[in-house]
Amino acid sequence: MMEKREALAQMFSAKGSRINTNRGEAYYNNLMQTMTLRLQELEKSPAASKVSIEAVLETEGLNRRDFMKWASAACAALMLPSNFTPLIAKAAELMNRVPIIWIELQDCAGNSEAILRSDSPTIDELILETISLEFNETLMAAAGHAAEAHLEEAMHTFKGKYLCVVEGSIPLAMNGLYGTIGAKGETFEEHLLRVAKDSAAVVAVGTCATFGGVPAASPNPTGAVGVQDVVKGKAIINIPACPANPANITGTILHFVLTGQVPELDHLNRPKFAFGYRIHDNCERRAHFDAGEFVEEWGDAGAQNNFCLYKMGCKGPMTFNNCSIVRYNSGTNWPIGAGHGCIGCSEPQFWDKYAQERPMADTHFKAPTGGVEKTVDEFGLGLLTAAGIGIGIHAAASLIAGKKEGDE
Amino acid sequence: MSYKKIERMTGFMRLNHWVVAISMVVAIVTGLYIGHPYYQSFIADPAVDKYVMAWNRLAHFIVAIIFDVSSIVVAYLYFFSRFEKPYKKLLPTLKNIKEFFDVLINLLTLNRVKKFDSSHTDSFNSIFFFVFHMMLIWMLLTGLQLYVHGLASGISSIGAWWPWILHVATDWTLVATGGTNMDVRLSHHYTMYAIIVWVMFHVYYQVWRTIFWKEGDISIVVGGAKYVKE
Numbered sequence: 042m043m044e045k046r047e048a049l050a051q052m053f054s055a056k057g058s059r060i061n062t063n064r065g066e067a068y069y070n071n072l073m074q075t076m077t078l079r080l081q082e083l084e085k086s087p088a089a090s091k092v093s094i095e096a097v098l099e100t101e102g103l104n105r106r107d108f109m110k111w112a113s114a115a116c117a118a119l120m121l122p123s124n125f126t127p128l129i130a131k132a133a134e135l136m137n138r139v140p141i142i143w144i145e146l147q148d149c150a151g152n153s154e155a156i157l158r159s160d161s162p163t164i165d166e167l168i169l170e171t172i173s174l175e176f177n178e179t180l181m182a183a184a185g186h187a188a189e190a191h192l193e194e195a196m197h198t199f200k201g202k203y204l205c206v207v208e209g210s211i212p213l214a215m216n217g218l219y220g221t222i223g224a225k226g227e228t229f230e231e232h233l234l235r236v237a238k239d240s241a242a243v244v245a246v247g248t249c250a251t252f253g254g255v256p257a258a259s260p261n262p263t264g265a266v267g268v269q270d271v272v273k274g275k276a277i278i279n280i281p282a283c284p285a286n287p288a289n290i291t292g293t294i295l296h297f298v299l300t301g302q303v304p305e306l307d308h309l310n311r312p313k314f315a316f317g318y319r320i321h322d323n324c325e326r327r328a329h330f331d332a333g334e335f336v337e338e339w340g341d342a343g344a345q346n347n348f349c350l351y352k353m354g355c356k357g358p359m360t361f362n363n364c365s366i367v368r369y370n371s372g373t374n375w376p377i378g379a380g381h382g383c384i385g386c387s388e389p390q391f392w393d394k395y396a397q398e399r400p401m402a403d404t405h406f407k408a409p410t411g412g413v414e415k416t417v418d419e420f421g422l423g424l425l426t427a428a429g430i431g432i433g434i435h436a437a438a439s440l441i442a443g444k445k446e447g448d449e
Numbered sequence: 450m451s452y453k454k455i456e457r458m459t460g461f462m463r464l465n466h467w468v469v470a471i472s473m474v475v476a477i478v479t480g481l482y483i484g485h486p487y488y489q490s491f492i493a494d495p496a497v498d499k500y501v502m503a504w505n506r507l508a509h510f511i512v513a514i515i516f517d518v519s520s521i522v523v524a525y526l527y528f529f530s531r532f533e534k535p536y537k538k539l540l541p542t543l544k545n546i547k548e549f550f551d552v553l554i555n556l557l558t559l560n561r562v563k564k565f566d567s568s569h570t571d572s573f574n575s576i577f578f579f580v581f582h583m584m585l586i587w588m589l590l591t592g593l594q595l596y597v598h599g600l601a602s603g604i605s606s607i608g609a610w611w612p613w614i615l616h617v618a619t620d621w622t623l624v625a626t627g628g629t630n631m632d633v634r635l636s637h638h639y640t641m642y643a644i645i646v647w648v649m650f651h652v653y654y655q656v657w658r659t660i661f662w663k664e665g666d667i668s669i670v671v672g673g674a675k676y677v678k679e
Contacts, residue, residue, distance in 0.1 A: 333501025402484030
């Protein structure tokens with residue numbers, strides 16, 4: 042009953058993805074003041090990590106100018122006016138004062154990998170190196186009881202101040218025994234609830250942590266769900282995509298550093314600055330879509346001419362993300378640029394409903410009549426045939442009955 | 450034996466009927482293309498001459514608007530028509546319920562039992578049309594939800610109120626169909642088939658009535674009147 046009521050309440054409170062990029066001078070002056078005060082306070086607090094962005098940039102052979110170029114781009118990405126650029130740069134320098142506890146649940150660690158493994162890291166990725174990462178199962182040297190003690194210590198020291206970053210889904214089937222962690226055999230659910238409890242906000246990174254992702258795909262044997270289904274009563278920021286774009290992770294953390302608050306979110310709790318626009322509307326192949334020029338087969342003339350991938354199953358028209366603008370791997374490329382359609386990885390239930398490599402109308406799904414998966418058209422043609430047979434029987438019967446009446 | 454002429458549809462109602470019928474055919478032809486482009490544009494043509502998907506989408510939206518406006522007019526006529534007020538046949542009164550089943554029994558017994566006045570709109574047909582109008586409203590809401598995805602900036606050529614009102618009016622269809630954009634699209638596509646089934650039965654039933662009731666029902670939508678034995 043409660044669930045139904047909640048669903049009803051949600052039905053009438055779903056927010057659209059409208060983004061207000063011009064809120065007037067008074068708003069921005071106010072925001073600038075809040076941010077300046079917040080940064081001054083942060084500057085007074087001791088650096089939790091000794092790594093500074095200057096040192097990291099120097100090691101990578103990047104100069105102050107590159108850094109400022111990045112700051113102005115990040116400023117635009119967060120949809121702030123350009124006079125906020127110095128504040129963004131300052132915030133990036135103060136990143137090492139925000140403690141972060143990063144936990145890893147049921148996933149492939151792909152989001153960590155996406156950030157760590159690039160051979161020419163962007164400044165976004167480098168900034169994530171300077172954050173004060175207090176705990177991260179993938180990276181830290183400690184193990185077993187030592188790691189547990191370290192986590193306890195970090196949670197105690199930064200109580201109410203740290204950001205809890207979560208990667209991976211939470212298996213709930215069999216009382217959560219599909220995933221346990223640590224020397225005490227804590228389930229992922231208990232682990233997440235314990236760490237999230239004293240955090241300032243929870244950041245779910247990647248589609249597994251946000252919506253359950255691939256582990257939650259049908260038939261979902263482990264009962265995997267996203268963070269927002271487990272953690273209640275906390276500010277939760279979802280940064281989906283598979284993997285989540287480092288630029289969006291940095292942007293969200295930057296926003297937290299600047300304001301101490303979560304950024305404006307859409308109805309799926311995704312930051313609007315990153316997930317407010319549709320891939321399709323900023324796609325370099327969009328003109329081919331409008332012209333009706335489609336790739337019909339891998340490697341055909343259309344593919345060689347960078348035609349639209351809609352008929353190869355591109356789900357750009359239903360997917361909200363900024364990868365068509367920000368791209369991946371230092372802005373090198375992105376899936377559609379590389380010649381493969383979007384699989385909708387930043388949308389809920391993407392593996393079952395988007396990543397099917399077929400045009401939208403040919404999506405296979407469980408038909409209302411049950412049985413094996415069908416397309417809407419297969420089901421619809423079945424429906425039309427049934428209606429036709431029904432009408433045919435009635436017509437034939439009417440004719441025969443009508444004749445009898447005439448005979449009488 | 451003489452026949453009495455009974456006016457059933459005004460000129461405007463007949464015009465509205467055929468506008469809806471043509472809109473529906475265009476919406477189905479273009480809608481199927483949008484879901485899965487089933488013919489190719491000429492690859493040798495320069496891109497500037499081709500606008501195939503865009504024309505299909507434009508046609509789809511235009512007929513949707515015509516469809517919606519005419520449905521709103523019909524909804525208005527349900528209550529305020531000076532000719533015939535169909536809502537009176539929709540109310541669940543004893544008389545209407547009895548008439549509904551009388552007409553249904555007539556259809557199922559192949560016109561053996563006819564215990565109702567067939568000269569005017571009956572409750573069965575009124576309810577049948579009510580189902581159609583509900584499906585059209587559902588198509589309108591899901592269609593506009595799919596449409597507003599392209600207005601993510603929150604602005605449009607006619608102002609910011611338009612995407613705002615679309616979100617307010619249609620965002621609940623996301624939750625109602627299963628929570629993803631794809632579910633709304635599937636529902637929109639499904640409902641098309643339900644409407645086609647409705648049309649098949651509608652056409653069959655009108656022809657069947659014409660043949661078996663022998664009152665010239667088919668001419669209602671052309672000449673506006675049917676003829677009942679006096």
